Amino acid sequence: MRNLIKKRINQSIDAKKIESSRSQKLDNIKDCSECQVRFLCSGGCFSEKILSGQKITDKLKDDSCNLIKLEWSKIILLYAQIKDKDHV
Numbered sequence: 001m002r003n004l005i006k007k008r009i010n011q012s013i014d015a016k017k018i019e020s021s022r023s024q025k026l027d028n029i030k031d032c033s034e035c036q037v038r039f040l041c042s043g044g045c046f047s048e049k050i051l052s053g054q055k056i057t058d059k060l061k062d063d064s065c066n067l068i069k070l071e072w073s074k075i076i077l078l079y080a081q082i083k084d085k086d087h088v
């Protein structure tokens, strides 16, 4: 039974999809190369891209991308304010 389950799992794994997921390195997402929060966002959520019909080497859609930039800018600003207060 265990071997049968293992065999079915192995048969259902799509090697091409797994290989393509490895190309989601930040360097491969050209539209993210100039973004100030790229090392925090890393080009966005892999699942979100797949579910919205995008390639994993695409930048997130504008709405999601702008929201992430806004979130991180606020987090960075808040962090800077907290850090400043700690050193006073």
Ligand code: SF4
Pocket: 031, 032, 035, 036, 037, 038, 039, 041, 042, 043, 044, 059, 060, 065, 066, 068, 069
């Ligand atoms: S916020 Fe947008 S542009 Fe910046 S790294 Fe994320 S997906 Fe790319």
